[in-house]
Amino acid sequence: MIRSRAMRKWLIRACMLLAITVGGPGRFAALRAGESEGESAAEGADSVVFPLREISILDSSLDQSLLRDLTGGARGECREEPYEAIKAYPKLLSQKPIYGLVRLAPDPYQRESGTPLYFVVDESGEKPVEEEPAKEEPEEESSILDTLSSALFGKKAEKPVVEKLPKLKNTYDRLYVDLNGDLDLTNDPVVTPMKKTPTTLVRRYSGLRQAVVFKEISVPLDFGEKLGNQPVRLVPRLEIQEHEGKEYPGVGFISAVARKGSIKVGKRSYQAVLAQRYTITGRYDRTSTGLLLTSPGKPGWQDHWWGADELSAMRLVDGEYYTTSTTPLGEKLIVKPHRGDLGILRIGPGGRDLDDLSIQGSLRTEDAGLAVGESKPGRSGSLEPVTECRLPVGDYIPVYVTVKFGDLQLGISENYHRDGKQMALDRESWVHGIKIRKDKPFVWDFSTPPEVMFASPAKDQTCKPGDEITVNAVLIDPKLTIMIRRLTDTSRKEDKTVELGDGRTTTYKQPVSLDPTVTITNAAGKQIAEGPMPFG
Amino acid sequence: MPKDIELAGDEETFTITVRYDTKELYGKVEATRTFVVTSK
Numbered sequence: 001m002i003r004s005r006a007m008r009k010w011l012i013r014a015c016m017l018l019a020i021t022v023g024g025p026g027r028f029a030a031l032r033a034g035e036s037e038g039e040s041a042a043e044g045a046d047s048v049v050f051p052l053r054e055i056s057i058l059d060s061s062l063d064q065s066l067l068r069d070l071t072g073g074a075r076g077e078c079r080e081e082p083y084e085a086i087k088a089y090p091k092l093l094s095q096k097p098i099y100g101l102v103r104l105a106p107d108p109y110q111r112e113s114g115t116p117l118y119f120v121v122d123e124s125g126e127k128p129v130e131e132e133p134a135k136e137e138p139e140e141e142s143s144i145l146d147t148l149s150s151a152l153f154g155k156k157a158e159k160p161v162v163e164k165l166p167k168l169k170n171t172y173d174r175l176y177v178d179l180n181g182d183l184d185l186t187n188d189p190v191v192t193p194m195k196k197t198p199t200t201l202v203r204r205y206s207g208l209r210q211a212v213v214f215k216e217i218s219v220p221l222d223f224g225e226k227l228g229n230q231p232v233r234l235v236p237r238l239e240i241q242e243h244e245g246k247e248y249p250g251v252g253f254i255s256a257v258a259r260k261g262s263i264k265v266g267k268r269s270y271q272a273v274l275a276q277r278y279t280i281t282g283r284y285d286r287t288s289t290g291l292l293l294t295s296p297g298k299p300g301w302q303d304h305w306w307g308a309d310e311l312s313a314m315r316l317v318d319g320e321y322y323t324t325s326t327t328p329l330g331e332k333l334i335v336k337p338h339r340g341d342l343g344i345l346r347i348g349p350g351g352r353d354l355d356d357l358s359i360q361g362s363l364r365t366e367d368a369g370l371a372v373g374e375s376k377p378g379r380s381g382s383l384e385p386v387t388e389c390r391l392p393v394g395d396y397i398p399v400y401v402t403v404k405f406g407d408l409q410l411g412i413s414e415n416y417h418r419d420g421k422q423m424a425l426d427r428e429s430w431v432h433g434i435k436i437r438k439d440k441p442f443v444w445d446f447s448t449p450p451e452v453m454f455a456s457p458a459k460d461q462t463c464k465p466g467d468e469i470t471v472n473a474v475l476i477d478p479k480l481t482i483m484i485r486r487l488t489d490t491s492r493k494e495d496k497t498v499e500l501g502d503g504r505t506t507t508y509k510q511p512v513s514l515d516p517t518v519t520i521t522n523a524a525g526k527q528i529a530e531g532p533m534p535f536g
Numbered sequence: 537m538p539k540d541i542e543l544a545g546d547e548e549t550f551t552i553t554v555r556y557d558t559k560e561l562y563g564k565v566e567a568t569r570t571f572v573v574t575s576k
Contacts, residue, residue, distance in 0.1 A: 450558075473552075520550055523549050
């Protein structure tokens with residue numbers, strides 16, 4: 001254990017991500033490429049083109065669970081100080097205006113890219129509208145808690161005690177957005193809250209203090225030479241949450257519309273929703289545009305692997321890979337079978353005496369993500385681990401894969417850190433080192449000597465007494481530019497206690513995590529701190 | 537860094553050592569990183 005309390009702050013923490021969505025069935029209509037005009041004809045004889053219609057996230061007749069899944073929104077940054085780039089803000093009445101900036105149509109791998117949209121949220125001082133009592137929501141077939149519980153414990157969760165949520169006190173009721181992009185917020189119209197807050201746009205939880213959904217705004221974005229500027233409809237939402245006595249504001253910009261239609265991939269029918277969920281891409285024909293597929297009669301996504309919810313995903317259906325694409329305005333979805341060569345990815349022991357070897361998860365090329373693992377019919381989109389699989393010929397990097405390597409289980413992703421820089425997202429230096437070729441299997445056997453990269457601190461970084469230094473070291477394969485995110489010994493188990501979110505905890509057995517240890521010594525070589533550094 | 541840390545001079549170099557035991561994957565792996573604490 002760490003001996004010095006102050007030193008404990010130095011040690012790094014783990015993180016976990018979970019994303020679950022649901023949808024519904026629909027009817028099917030399609031045109032063979034060549035039967036339609038323009039872009040679809042150029043797609044080739046194998047392509048099938050499906051029309052998509054525009055839907056509004058405010059349409060209450062649509063499937064509510066689907067709508068909830070479409071309303072994450074692009075998060076803007078918020079702060080207490082005005083931005084220097086802004087020439088003038090309107091006269092603000094609040095003692096604590098919320099100044100913000102969101103970037104539209106950004107490059108997901110480049111910081112501070114995209115079209116900046118500045119805003120400020122103010123308080124008029126008028127009496128907030130009284131919140132109506134929340135209606136009882138029908139129980140869903142499968143909740144997030146059930147899914148998490150099934151993943152962790154292999155059983156459905158007990159229904160938790162319903163917590164009475166505190167009433168919202170929405171005092172922030174004026175929004176100014178630099179809609180004309182002149183960096184002057186005094187000449188833009190004031191945006192006021194919707195008279196009635198759509199329930200699908202606000203997710204209630206105990207720490208939520210304010211949730212204000214503003215009226216729709218329209219922002220012009222460049223759709224390219226042919227289409228010029230096009231209006232992009234957005235619904236701004238302010239949420240203020242309280243944690244340990246401090247309030248944290250967040251402003252999301254939700255795409256007011258999405259595209260929906262019935263499609264077929266191979267012989268299988270799906271309901272498709274094309275949406276700008278967490279990034280406002282403007283044009284729909286971007287790799288990060290969301291594409292959610294659901295099977296008729298089955299709630300939830302078709303696939304549960306990282307990247308399966310993106311337009312750029314390459315999907316394996318009945319043994320054949322398919323790509324999907326769309327037009328800038330998203331009025332049609334083009335499904336095309338992959339006709340290129342395939343090769344083999346195999347997990348190998350690399351000369352070790354191991355026989356329990358498998359992989360499951362997702363990889364991506366420069367352009368597309370795809371699953372590794374076997375999709376079993378009737379198993380709600382989860383993937384079964386495989387020792388080897390066929391992939392389209394190309395160069396890959398893991399998004400996230402789980403590898404069973406004898407008694408060890410590894411979680412692996414691309415290494416997005418750089419030496420001395422956390423979360424560098426430096427896409428240029430990524431190597432797509434998993435090279436799938438037609439004639440020779442790629443055997444991933446962990447034979448490259450590993451390295452330890454210190455994302456923090458930087459070499460010889462200086463600090464003063466009282467400063468906080470974060471130690472963030474990652475175990476990497478420098479050849480594949482990947483990092484080991486998790487390493488457990490499945491032959492040994494330890495107790496793990498987690499909070500269920502309603503004040504209760506539960507304890508279960510889990511494989512022992514082989515966390516590295518960290519020690520810190522002074523110039524004289526005396527050890528002044530030590531402790532484990534959990535994987536994350 | 538603790539506010540009351542006693543430095544050997546105006547500045548002192550500290551060494552972070554990270555040790556992994558990855559069993560049959562890579563065996564034991566170790567790396568170090570230095571940082572400097574200054575009193576000014």
